[in-house]
Amino acid sequence: MLSAQDNEMITRTGPGTPMGEYLRRFWMPALLSEEIAEPDSPPVRVKILNEELIAFRDTNGDVGLIDNNCPHRRASLFFGRNEECGLRCVYHGWKFDTNGDCVDMPSEPAESNFKDKVKVKAYSTEDWGGYIWAYMGPAESMPELPEVGWAMVPESHRKVSRRLQENNFVQGIEGGIDSSHISFLHFGLPPVVRDDPARAGHSLSNIDAAPHFIVKTTDYGFVYGANREAENDSYYWRLTPFMLPFFTVIPGGTGNPDERTYSGHGWVPADDESCWMFTYSWNASRPLNEGEGHGASFLEKEPRTMRAVMNKDNDYGIDREVQRTKTFTGIEAISIQDSGIQESMGAICDRTKEHLGTSDSAVIAMRRMYLQGCRDLLEGKEPFVPKKGSAYRVRSVADVMDKKVTFEETTEKVAVGAT
Amino acid sequence: MLNREENEVIVHTGPGTPMGEVMRRYWLPVLLSWELKEPDCTPVRVKLVGEELIAFKDTDGNIGLLDNYCPHRRASLFFGRNEECGLRCVYHGWKFDVNGNCVDMPSEPAESNFKDKVKITSYPCLDMGGVIWTYMGPPDLQPPPPKFEWTQVPDTHRGVTKVKQEGNWSQALEGGIDSIHATYLHNNDITNAARYEQRATVAHIEVEPTDYGYTYGSVRPVPDLDGNFVRAYHYVMPFTQLRPNQNTVGRGDSPPMVAGHMWVPMDDDNCMVYNWTYTLAPEPLSDELRSKHGPEVYKYIDVENGFRCVWNRDNDYGIDREVQRTKTYTGIESAANLQDRAIQESMGIQYDRSHEHLATTDRAIISARRMLLEAAKIVEDGGSPPGVAGTYYGIRAIERVLPENVRWQDALHEALFEGEGYSPAV
Numbered sequence: 133m134l135s136a137q138d139n140e141m142i143t144r145t146g147p148g149t150p151m152g153e154y155l156r157r158f159w160m161p162a163l164l165s166e167e168i169a170e171p172d173s174p175p176v177r178v179k180i181l182n183e184e185l186i187a188f189r190d191t192n193g194d195v196g197l198i199d200n201n202c203p204h205r206r207a208s209l210f211f212g213r214n215e216e217c218g219l220r221c222v223y224h225g226w227k228f229d230t231n232g233d234c235v236d237m238p239s240e241p242a243e244s245n246f247k248d249k250v251k252v253k254a255y256s257t258e259d260w261g262g263y264i265w266a267y268m269g270p271a272e273s274m275p276e277l278p279e280v281g282w283a284m285v286p287e288s289h290r291k292v293s294r295r296l297q298e299n300n301f302v303q304g305i306e307g308g309i310d311s312s313h314i315s316f317l318h319f320g321l322p323p324v325v326r327d328d329p330a331r332a333g334h335s336l337s338n339i340d341a342a343p344h345f346i347v348k349t350t351d352y353g354f355v356y357g358a359n360r361e362a363e364n365d366s367y368y369w370r371l372t373p374f375m376l377p378f379f380t381v382i383p384g385g386t387g388n389p390d391e392r393t394y395s396g397h398g399w400v401p402a403d404d405e406s407c408w409m410f411t412y413s414w415n416a417s418r419p420l421n422e423g424e425g426h427g428a429s430f431l432e433k434e435p436r437t438m439r440a441v442m443n444k445d446n447d448y449g450i451d452r453e454v455q456r457t458k459t460f461t462g463i464e465a466i467s468i469q470d471s472g473i474q475e476s477m478g479a480i481c482d483r484t485k486e487h488l489g490t491s492d493s494a495v496i497a498m499r500r501m502y503l504q505g506c507r508d509l510l511e512g513k514e515p516f517v518p519k520k521g522s523a524y525r526v527r528s529v530a531d532v533m534d535k536k537v538t539f540e541e542t543t544e545k546v547a548v549g550a551t
Numbered sequence: 552m553l554n555r556e557e558n559e560v561i562v563h564t565g566p567g568t569p570m571g572e573v574m575r576r577y578w579l580p581v582l583l584s585w586e587l588k589e590p591d592c593t594p595v596r597v598k599l600v601g602e603e604l605i606a607f608k609d610t611d612g613n614i615g616l617l618d619n620y621c622p623h624r625r626a627s628l629f630f631g632r633n634e635e636c637g638l639r640c641v642y643h644g645w646k647f648d649v650n651g652n653c654v655d656m657p658s659e660p661a662e663s664n665f666k667d668k669v670k671i672t673s674y675p676c677l678d679m680g681g682v683i684w685t686y687m688g689p690p691d692l693q694p695p696p697p698k699f700e701w702t703q704v705p706d707t708h709r710g711v712t713k714v715k716q717e718g719n720w721s722q723a724l725e726g727g728i729d730s731i732h733a734t735y736l737h738n739n740d741i742t743n744a745a746r747y748e749q750r751a752t753v754a755h756i757e758v759e760p761t762d763y764g765y766t767y768g769s770v771r772p773v774p775d776l777d778g779n780f781v782r783a784y785h786y787v788m789p790f791t792q793l794r795p796n797q798n799t800v801g802r803g804d805s806p807p808m809v810a811g812h813m814w815v816p817m818d819d820d821n822c823m824v825y826n827w828t829y830t831l832a833p834e835p836l837s838d839e840l841r842s843k844h845g846p847e848v849y850k851y852i853d854v855e856n857g858f859r860c861v862w863n864r865d866n867d868y869g870i871d872r873e874v875q876r877t878k879t880y881t882g883i884e885s886a887a888n889l890q891d892r893a894i895q896e897s898m899g900i901q902y903d904r905s906h907e908h909l910a911t912t913d914r915a916i917i918s919a920r921r922m923l924l925e926a927a928k929i930v931e932d933g934g935s936p937p938g939v940a941g942t943y944y945g946i947r948a949i950e951r952v953l954p955e956n957v958r959w960q961d962a963l964h965e966a967l968f969e970g971e972g973y974s975p976a977v
Contacts, residue, residue, distance in 0.1 A: 478620070487669050488623070
């Protein structure tokens, strides 16, 4: 449970808000590189951290991320002409380069120097790991680019995507670091379950549905482990790294950790009532196969809004007969099960009314980190931000291990290269 | 005219608001009974007096009305699994019974007793007259069930439907209890002068307070007729109207019927309009009439889209200007409250009563507002508002042609208050 005040604090990300200023100290994915693949390609609308921006790739291949509204009479630069190293407003022809400088102002007299006085807001960008990343904070606080797994492999080894979710970003993250919902929300329900006397009336999971969570603070955020009872005096460990400010890597199947394909999500605020779910999958040892990667990257989406076609307007396509007989939710895709349940909490979840249990310890740890970051800023201190890109060289763990292996020992396996 | 403060009192019905507390002292319609088809059926979203709720029928046939939000991490129970006497949240499997008790919490360790400490908001329900009702107020003040005559007749003698209206509940109520508008808004044949409402363009409105609200009459002196055409109605607190529909004055060959409406606040910007009718004759309603007050209206109402009418503000209610010029007063079809809804929604989502100009024909509206504002004070002071006792049980709405010197209050008294229970008559 959070107080109304704390809930407001972690969910509002506009310029000048504590959480907004905290997030502006990190590099953020803004859009996919492929959305502006070619020089002089059409500009793309980007809304992040409550700011409306326009992304474009200029004639030289440089990426610009500038204010949506032309500084002249505030027309949208979305309609702009991307030509000859700049984006030209179609209203009166003012033209801006990727740095935000006004490089042409044909509507003013030739002798005017107004052009040299006008700038449009522009942010630093990097084309990295299939995403265009933006840095929107104070220049002196800029960290190194995070060396996330999917950025450290060749393009053929990764699959990335983004889609719009109609809820506050914190709800997305909280779903991402909540391992215990897997046993319910994403659980299949063969009809035979109802006839199985051993399972009647209680647990629907064939593994322990009430995992014990342990959280450990790290130099990238934290890692949390959920272990479930497994056969032969062992635990089935699932370890999820939470990389500040909002990236996760999902624990997948077991096997050689260097050869596995990993996936995860990051939730970037669009505005306070919607967010972008960025999804990434990668394999360090080989190119991905056709169709390989997280299911969220293969959802059918509405082209303009980038919402999934299964959304709140159609109750995510819930099929009550399937829910009765086959799956826990009756909603088809796992990723839609997640967004459906997260959106159902209301655009901004009212955390004054919740009841957290022991299975919510990672959720609590994440909120503490956010609140600490906000309070530091309010007190004039610089909050903790991983400055070294190498801190992000981590991955998830899913393994059956002897009960003698401690949590500390399991968390070491999160670092890339560990055995 | 109301000042802004009074207007605010009438309009807002969420938890803790003065009018919201009044509403919470009555049985409130939640759904039509058929919306919860059978045990373990699909849960249904409900929005009522500013609260988001989920209705379901459990394995034993008991009706549950719970908070929409699971108390754990606030996921919606709409997606819940309705199974084995409870609604189970699909996020982490927490399960609640119709009384709001948490009966299973599989995501917590077996030794935990957290389950016994967590409850979800739940309201008692009853199924009566084709409608599911709930009581959301203090448990010790729960009133007797809403035994209007229409809820007590056999299902064969009644029709009840509903449609969503996109405006505040109070302007819908005011539109309903305003008798004189029928002469204009509902004139569906501007070339036919035979209708009494058309022959008398003015009506005297007379209001007689009762302990549940008031009865009121519209008295129309009809030219060429030996007497007055009187329609006598009831207003039952807080949002019910009974309207006569008795064929005593040449309305075709339907049986003597009483009709009525309930304008139930969903939130401050929307209400659900329940329309019902029943026959006073011993015979059931004919198939044709039952259809007209039942399935037929759903040709125009999108049940899957929260009972929103397909003709709505987005398409100007389908107004046909050529029909308006030549055939009907509005050019808007008369089905599914369409004309009323169009005009009431056109007043703004929350009608601002500080700018209006009321006339003599608005007496019933003025009385209802006074009564509602008075009720808000009574409840705030710890008292009971009018109409929570069962004194409205036997009332009927009646229309007659009466001699000019006869007061309807006297002549129709017996017919208007026939006493408890259903007794086919006329």
